Amino acid sequence: MYLRQLFKRWTREVFAPDKLLRQKYLAFKELLRHDKRSLELITDLEDLLQGERLVDWARVESLVRALRWSKGRLIDSLLSMNPAAYRVLGERFRQIESSLVRAVTLPTGDAGPP
Numbered sequence: 001m002y003l004r005q006l007f008k009r010w011t012r013e014v015f016a017p018d019k020l021l022r023q024k025y026l027a028f029k030e031l032l033r034h035d036k037r038s039l040e041l042i043t044d045l046e047d048l049l050q051g052e053r054l055v056d057w058a059r060v061e062s063l064v065r066a067l068r069w070s071k072g073r074l075i076d077s078l079l080s081m082n083p084a085a086y087r088v089l090g091e092r093f094r095q096i097e098s099s100l101v102r103a104v105t106l107p108t109g110d111a112g113p114p
Helices: 002-015 017-050 057-081 089-104
Strands: none
Touching: 017 057, 057 089
């Protein structure tokens, strides 16, 4: 997949540089949008952490799920802008994401008879 993205990029650079510039601009706008959303979600999670009230765990899982999605789109935007420079981000993100999912997933309780 990485080679396909790189080949498409080189083809656009040679045959349609104006389209590549427009694609980069649109990807940058998406990057900014997802970055803003991610920062808002992180702020919400920090508020839950610092707050004095009880926390609904479903809310935490929902925020983490939204954050994972937003960061994934942010990385897609970076890859769209420059696939060669950011190709390792996808793998690193998957590693962090799996750790994050393990951290916020509650263990299933024993629902059997006492």
